[in-house]
Amino acid sequence: MKYKLLGKTGVQVSALCFGTMSFGGDADEGMSELLYRRTREAGINFYDCANTYSKGKSEELLGKFMAAERDQLVITSKVYFPTGSDVNERGANRRNIFLQVEKSLRRLGTDRIDVYFIHHFDENTPLEETVRALDDLVQQGKILYPGASNFAAWQIMKALGIAEREHLAGFQVVQPMYNLVKRQAEVEILPMAQAENLAVIPYSPLGGGLLTGKYASGLPKFGRLVDNKMYITRFGEDWMFESARKFSMFAQEAGYDPAALAVAWAGAHPAVTAPIIGARNIEQLQGSLKSVEIDITPQLYERISTFSPQPDLATDRSEERSDTVWFK
Numbered sequence: 164m165k166y167k168l169l170g171k172t173g174v175q176v177s178a179l180c181f182g183t184m185s186f187g188g189d190a191d192e193g194m195s196e197l198l199y200r201r202t203r204e205a206g207i208n209f210y211d212c213a214n215t216y217s218k219g220k221s222e223e224l225l226g227k228f229m230a231a232e233r234d235q236l237v238i239t240s241k242v243y244f245p246t247g248s249d250v251n252e253r254g255a256n257r258r259n260i261f262l263q264v265e266k267s268l269r270r271l272g273t274d275r276i277d278v279y280f281i282h283h284f285d286e287n288t289p290l291e292e293t294v295r296a297l298d299d300l301v302q303q304g305k306i307l308y309p310g311a312s313n314f315a316a317w318q319i320m321k322a323l324g325i326a327e328r329e330h331l332a333g334f335q336v337v338q339p340m341y342n343l344v345k346r347q348a349e350v351e352i353l354p355m356a357q358a359e360n361l362a363v364i365p366y367s368p369l370g371g372g373l374l375t376g377k378y379a380s381g382l383p384k385f386g387r388l389v390d391n392k393m394y395i396t397r398f399g400e401d402w403m404f405e406s407a408r409k410f411s412m413f414a415q416e417a418g419y420d421p422a423a424l425a426v427a428w429a430g431a432h433p434a435v436t437a438p439i440i441g442a443r444n445i446e447q448l449q450g451s452l453k454s455v456e457i458d459i460t461p462q463l464y465e466r467i468s469t470f471s472p473q474p475d476l477a478t479d480r481s482e483e484r485s486d487t488v489w490f491k
């Protein structure tokens with residue numbers, strides 16, 4: 164396993180992060196522990212979690228498994244999405260952040276969370292309040308680095324500006340969705356992260372399983388894109404299935420496990436620190452773990468990138484992308 168710097172923090176993390184969203188849900192406790200042990204054997208020291216995963220069970224299980232080796236790990240959690248029916252059990256306001264971080268620390272059985280993400284931009288809370296609340300937690304040692312997930316680039320930059328102006332701790336890590344059929348991050352998030360030297364840990368490198376090849380010849384009996392409404396909406400478009408089919412055919416013909424190749428492609432973008440891999444059993448995990456053995460040459464990277472449309476530029480001035488010489 165390779166280790167990489169987490170942005171400008173000086174902390175070293177494995178080139179794969181393991182996502183614990185399946186702990187206590189798609190994977191029961193026994194399977195979750197096996198997944199944890201196998202990822203440790205593979206050299207992973209980086210675990211992504213959230214207060215909402217399996218209603219807190221995921222944090223509890225991660226806390227239990229890591230208890231004897233907590234100091235060797237870099238762990239994350241998140242706050243924003245509703246954790247109950249109370250109107251205030253949600254959001255990135257000071258009140259909820261302070262409430263949720265205590266609950267997460269208790270469930271994880273630790274005194275600090277290495278990277279604490281705001282799980283989604285909060286339109287109801289001034290960014291300054293969110294940034295200040297995170298800074299207070301950094302001062303108290305309850306979180307070490309703030310992070311932002313599912314934010315637009317301008318929202319992250321606005322927060323970084325506030326942090327700089329007010330001398331507060333700014334976001335150090337960003338967590339966008341990124342895979343071969345969801346490439347929006349290429350337009351602004353990834354270049355911004357490179358310009359600001361922020362760590363990037365993209366989630367869903369397999370498009371929820373779409374890029375593993377198991378959807379190439381019709382719908383399987385089980386799977387995220389069969390039983391999870393949110394994922395069906397996210398990855399259900401015909402062109403995505405077509406891209407995934409072509410990609411997995413190419414992978415198999417070239418002698419790669421499509422899952423391994425899809426993760427390797429997401430990890431090969433120069434802005435990316437570590438893709439977050441997810442699995443419900445050991446067989447699935449092995450596929451994603453094999454990604455670290457693949458050498459993504461520039462030619463292979465370009466070839467894979469042709470299987471889905473390159474997203475539009477951030478401005479309408481796009482003609483320079485064509486081969487036409489406009490000015491002589």
Ligand SMILES: NC(=O)c1ccc[n+]([C@@H]2O[C@H](COP(=O)([O-])OP(=O)(O)OC[C@H]3O[C@@H](n4cnc5c(N)ncnc54)[C@H](OP(=O)(O)O)[C@@H]3O)[C@@H](O)[C@H]2O)c1
Pocket residue numbers: 181182183184185189211212282312313338365366367368369370371372373375377385386387388422439440441442443446447448450451
């Ligand atoms: N910040 C956010 O908003 C956010 C959102 C989502 C996820 N995340 C994080 O990112 C992690 C990974 O996300 P993800 O689960 O969406 O990632 P993903 O890698 O796109 O999908 C993983 C899923 O694909 C299927 N799969 C994996 N390997 C397979 C294989 N070899 N063959 C067939 N199917 C396979 C499994 O689902 P099935 O068995 O159900 O098909 C597995 O749970 C999560 O654990 C979480 O930590 C963050």
